[in-house]
Amino acid sequence: AQSVTQPDIHITVSEGASLELRCNYSYGATPYLFWYVQSPGQGLQLLLKYFSGDTLVQGIKGFEAEFKRSQSSFNLRKPSVHWSDAAEYFCAVGAQGNEKLTFGTGTRLTIIP
Amino acid sequence: GAVVSQHPSRVICKSGTSVKIECRSLDFQATTMFWYRQFPKQSLMLMATSNEGSKATYEQGVEKDKFLINHASLTLSTLTVTSAHPEDSSFYICSARKGTASDTYEQYFGPGTRLTVT
Numbered sequence: 001a002q003s004v005t006q007p008d009i010h011i012t013v014s015e016g017a018s019l020e021l022r023c024n025y026s027y028g029a030t031p032y033l034f035w036y037v038q039s040p041g042q043g044l045q046l047l048l049k050y051f052s053g054d055t056l057v058q059g060i061k062g063f064e065a066e067f068k069r070s071q072s073s074f075n076l077r078k079p080s081v082h083w084s085d086a087a088e089y090f091c092a093v094g095a096q097g098n099e100k101l102t103f104g105t106g107t108r109l110t111i112i113p
Numbered sequence: 114g115a116v117v118s119q120h121p122s123r124v125i126c127k128s129g130t131s132v133k134i135e136c137r138s139l140d141f142q143a144t145t146m147f148w149y150r151q152f153p154k155q156s157l158m159l160m161a162t163s164n165e166g167s168k169a170t171y172e173q174g175v176e177k178d179k180f181l182i183n184h185a186s187l188t189l190s191t192l193t194v195t196s197a198h199p200e201d202s203s204f205y206i207c208s209a210r211k212g213t214a215s216d217t218y219e220q221y222f223g224p225g226t227r228l229t230v231t
Contacts, residue, residue, distance in 0.1 A: 034219060036222070041204075041225070041227070042224055042225065043119075043206050043208075043222035043223050043224040043225045044157075044206070045222070046219055046220075049218075049219050051218065090156065094218060099145060099162065099210065099218075100147075100159060100162065101147075101159075101220060103156045105155065105156045106155075106156050108154075
């Protein structure tokens with residue numbers, strides 16, 4: 001069975017600073033990996049996804065993520081955060097032939113001036 | 114785009130009554146729709162997967178007689194919480210997939226419905 005671990009429950013970053021949110025997955029074959037963002041009381045918005053090919057994936061809002069098979073990781077990065085990036089971030093894993101997504105427990109991002 | 118709507122956004126109902134939540138894909142046909150439940154400050158828990166015209170597949174531990182799912186068309190799925198109790202209070206989120214090919218694998222999420230049972 002596939003699983004996702006987001007080790008950081010809450011991260012606080014200064015506006016303008018760089019950001020890295022960690023995600024580790026467990027799956028036997030090549031996973032499909034996703035990052036979603038959720039603002040309070042809202043649904044989830046897809047930031048980026050990895051299916052195959054280039055392991056560095058560019059997403060919306062200036063986010064990127066890198067798939068590292070050797071580390072079973074898919075960390076999300078942004079070079080300079082904005083106050084509007086404050087939200088909950090979820091990493092999710094899927095697999096070919098299995099349409100379900102498994103979500104991590106989420107990382108809450110707080111931005112300070 | 115791929116827009117998914119949910120209605121209502123908030124609902125308060127009395128214990129013992131039933132409430133229906135609608136999930137619509139507005140600009141695409143959704144071959145598969147998913148229903149999730151999210152508790153405060155927690156992750157999403159998949160409740161069921163529904164395909165148009167067929168019975169929903171429920172996750173282990175989810176009562177199919179309590180959470181009725183109907184996927185009558187390629188753009189509409191409904192979740193009915195029957196005989197609701199306060200413990201059913203939660204944030205319910207639906208999502209939809211455009212197709213079955215791997216390049217349509219991502220799910221597009223609705224804005225969620227906050228259910229409060231009094």
